[in-house]
Amino acid sequence: MTISDPRAFLTGLFQAAVDAAQPSLCLPPHLPSPPKGRTIVVGAGKASAEMARVVERHWKGQLSGLVVTRYDHAVPCENIEIVEAAHPVPDAAGAAAARRVLETVQGLTPDDLVICLISGGGSALMTLPADGLTLDDKQAVNRALLRSGANITEMNCVRKHLSMIKGGRLAVAAAPAQVVTLSISDVPGDDPAVIASGPTVADATTFGDAREILERYGIQAPPSVRAHLRDAMDETPKPGDPRLDRCQTVLIATPQASLEAAAEIARQAGISPIILGDAIEGESRDVGFVHAAIARQVARHGQPAMAPAVLLSGGETTVTMRGKGRGGRNGEFALALAVALDGAPGIHAIACDTDGIDGSENNAGAVVTPDTLTRANAAGLKARDRLADNDAFGFFEPIGDLVISGPTMTNVNDFRAVLVLKF
Amino acid sequence: MTISDPRAFLTGLFQAAVDAAQPSLCLPPHLPSPPKGRTIVVGAGKASAEMARVVERHWKGQLSGLVVTRYDHAVPCENIEIVEAAHPVPDAAGAAAARRVLETVQGLTPDDLVICLISGGGSALMTLPADGLTLDDKQAVNRALLRSGANITEMNCVRKHLSMIKGGRLAVAAAPAQVVTLSISDVPGDDPAVIASGPTVADATTFGDAREILERYGIQAPPSVRAHLRDAMDETPKPGDPRLDRCQTVLIATPQASLEAAAEIARQAGISPIILGDAIEGESRDVGFVHAAIARQVARHGQPAMAPAVLLSGGETTVTMRGKGRGGRNGEFALALAVALDGAPGIHAIACDTDGIDGSENNAGAVVTPDTLTRANAAGLKARDRLADNDAFGFFEPIGDLVISGPTMTNVNDFRAVLVLKF
Numbered sequence: 013m014t015i016s017d018p019r020a021f022l023t024g025l026f027q028a029a030v031d032a033a034q035p036s037l038c039l040p041p042h043l044p045s046p047p048k049g050r051t052i053v054v055g056a057g058k059a060s061a062e063m064a065r066v067v068e069r070h071w072k073g074q075l076s077g078l079v080v081t082r083y084d085h086a087v088p089c090e091n092i093e094i095v096e097a098a099h100p101v102p103d104a105a106g107a108a109a110a111r112r113v114l115e116t117v118q119g120l121t122p123d124d125l126v127i128c129l130i131s132g133g134g135s136a137l138m139t140l141p142a143d144g145l146t147l148d149d150k151q152a153v154n155r156a157l158l159r160s161g162a163n164i165t166e167m168n169c170v171r172k173h174l175s176m177i178k179g180g181r182l183a184v185a186a187a188p189a190q191v192v193t194l195s196i197s198d199v200p201g202d203d204p205a206v207i208a209s210g211p212t213v214a215d216a217t218t219f220g221d222a223r224e225i226l227e228r229y230g231i232q233a234p235p236s237v238r239a240h241l242r243d244a245m246d247e248t249p250k251p252g253d254p255r256l257d258r259c260q261t262v263l264i265a266t267p268q269a270s271l272e273a274a275a276e277i278a279r280q281a282g283i284s285p286i287i288l289g290d291a292i293e294g295e296s297r298d299v300g301f302v303h304a305a306i307a308r309q310v311a312r313h314g315q316p317a318m319a320p321a322v323l324l325s326g327g328e329t330t331v332t333m334r335g336k337g338r339g340g341r342n343g344e345f346a347l348a349l350a351v352a353l354d355g356a357p358g359i360h361a362i363a364c365d366t367d368g369i370d371g372s373e374n375n376a377g378a379v380v381t382p383d384t385l386t387r388a389n390a391a392g393l394k395a396r397d398r399l400a401d402n403d404a405f406g407f408f409e410p411i412g413d414l415v416i417s418g419p420t421m422t423n424v425n426d427f428r429a430v431l432v433l434k435f
Numbered sequence: 436m437t438i439s440d441p442r443a444f445l446t447g448l449f450q451a452a453v454d455a456a457q458p459s460l461c462l463p464p465h466l467p468s469p470p471k472g473r474t475i476v477v478g479a480g481k482a483s484a485e486m487a488r489v490v491e492r493h494w495k496g497q498l499s500g501l502v503v504t505r506y507d508h509a510v511p512c513e514n515i516e517i518v519e520a521a522h523p524v525p526d527a528a529g530a531a532a533a534r535r536v537l538e539t540v541q542g543l544t545p546d547d548l549v550i551c552l553i554s555g556g557g558s559a560l561m562t563l564p565a566d567g568l569t570l571d572d573k574q575a576v577n578r579a580l581l582r583s584g585a586n587i588t589e590m591n592c593v594r595k596h597l598s599m600i601k602g603g604r605l606a607v608a609a610a611p612a613q614v615v616t617l618s619i620s621d622v623p624g625d626d627p628a629v630i631a632s633g634p635t636v637a638d639a640t641t642f643g644d645a646r647e648i649l650e651r652y653g654i655q656a657p658p659s660v661r662a663h664l665r666d667a668m669d670e671t672p673k674p675g676d677p678r679l680d681r682c683q684t685v686l687i688a689t690p691q692a693s694l695e696a697a698a699e700i701a702r703q704a705g706i707s708p709i710i711l712g713d714a715i716e717g718e719s720r721d722v723g724f725v726h727a728a729i730a731r732q733v734a735r736h737g738q739p740a741m742a743p744a745v746l747l748s749g750g751e752t753t754v755t756m757r758g759k760g761r762g763g764r765n766g767e768f769a770l771a772l773a774v775a776l777d778g779a780p781g782i783h784a785i786a787c788d789t790d791g792i793d794g795s796e797n798n799a800g801a802v803v804t805p806d807t808l809t810r811a812n813a814a815g816l817k818a819r820d821r822l823a824d825n826d827a828f829g830f831f832e833p834i835g836d837l838v839i840s841g842p843t844m845t846n847v848n849d850f851r852a853v854l855v856l857k858f
Contacts, residue, residue: 022675075620161819161823163777182806187564200728200731200734268736286726286738286739287732287736287738287739288728288729288732288738288739289725289728289729289731290732290736291728291731291732292719292724292725292728292729293724293728294720294722294724294725294728295718295721296724297717298717298718298721298725299717299724299725301715301716301717301722302711302712302717302721302722302725303774305623305711305712305714305716305717305748305750306711306712308712308714308717309710309711309712309713309714312624313691313710313713315709315710315711316709316710316711316739316740317739325728327728347818352716380464396584
């Protein structure tokens, strides 16, 4: 098979990556058997309302419950209540919902089943400060953590020790019921204890670890937070805790599975897939430069594989704003890639956020072709200037190279594909 | 074969990469046959004195000549004069030497042979302003180009059109003699017309292109430069120019050949080499983050190859100074890699400049091991703080992880290897 339309081929790879993470496709095979007793559905995350809808559609028997999702991410459900709350900075709606989630799973019996639907963003959406702490306290610490340079594991350790629901505490509340957690991962390493701060997963970290992290990053926490981390007695459940014996977590979608789905499409088309990584981080433009250099290596030296080949990668890059333009991290990656490739023949690319929204505008990402710079020049657009102004949207929009999918109701982070054809 | 000492193995890969670019090893096989007439050796670059020494040692018969190298890069020669000059900003010594190089190749016959020894840095070292221009004029333009964001191809187009020697003009001067150019490449793509601005290679660019580049980057050139680019009549020789019919260029060392040499060592040890690129550019720390993510992909998913494997890459990264620390781009890459790997088991790495000097200190680069951060913590060194301060030297020096080779007398840019063992 030849690739007669590289743009359509790349869009197809992105679609395959999104499909692999669609609750409607990836969730049903992992639904547990109905229990003798009641079935309660809880959860939090950007994809959790859609996950709840899919559970409802496929569930044989009675169920009820409550899930929290981001504002504007609700979908209609019949028996599961959907509550919207703020992300990434928690609000009172999220706190009220979290308290109700905890109440919902209390008083269950060993015959009952809790299905917990977790996806990225759940940590902020299901916030419930520990006794003696206010939402303001937690928000202050959260903001300081986001600024501090602490990584996601460190941030979540602190969050778990200021929370009544995170770090396995939701599972403790649900005991002795059976708890099946269905997770969509958006974190490097796919550790269920990290995704949404693992409300149903044992936590190996301690109050002491949380204190050490605040100290390491010089975070000035409110006195109530410092007192709580020093004096609180109720540790999170540790690995091996018998209260979590009936808890089970299934990763129903991961960045890697989405990359593998795209790789399979490529393979069927006779294109060698080269999966570089499911958790690539770094400044978007520089990640773009590196992908361009690897694509040139394929074209010039047949390494790491001979053309035709497609580089695939996931993860979450970062844009350090230096200009005043519009666009997100995937657009910035694509623009930097176009600049670095400088019209190299036979190389096309796509970069999109799998949640369908790349930053502040309405596009999922953008496509790069060998004549991107030529077409842009003809339209009076200077690629380097647009890159310097962080204006990927302003660059790709006029030349018709935005990818617009609308919100996908799932999220396994970024998807990038760089296609190197024989030339 | 197992890798009992990963640090020694990685140091061995670096040594193999340097050896592959050593004039003493890679130059002799490419020496032409002695001519009927005279043999003249000329050239410029950081490695050119060493190249001249090797030519002398292996040459059967009489020769004489003159090569220009960087201050402190001279080596003793018997019949070829070695002149030192300034790099990267040209000085009067380089201009005087360039004039003498041109004189040296004048008045030759078809029976004579010119051996031209070219390596990185030659463009600045062999500077000879065109008639009507001063060295100050050229320096002003050169500084503005370095600041402008123009790429090396664009900078060289301008330089060639302000020069009496670049862009094939040296070859025109040497006609009708035979000219054999032996080049060590330090540029992406290894185009002989780009290396040291191709003094013996036809130039496809024009005075018009040079004017367009100054305009594109808004460079305020001195009036004499603008007048020269507008009025000069003597274009550089174009591809197909008969005066260059007897010119031949041999790439005796390239970044790719050095990576292949390291790959062969790895293969012999049962380690799969994954060559990512011979021309990777971008901010050093972000290039480090991407390499770390690819190494984790090898460890976790066996992609793009199963462990044991070694990622190999070359090119030239950049450090945007934000702090006040010491060290070069390879140390910064290594430190960022260590931070991103965060002690991942079984992953070791080396990053060095093949010229033996990584930035301002005396080290070629540094080594990363799984316990780098543990050992650094024990020594009171915080990796993230040192990275924020651009202080890779201050991080790796106290824990004994610098690589110190001394000047290697060659340069094929950066060498990086990330070894992922089974764990």
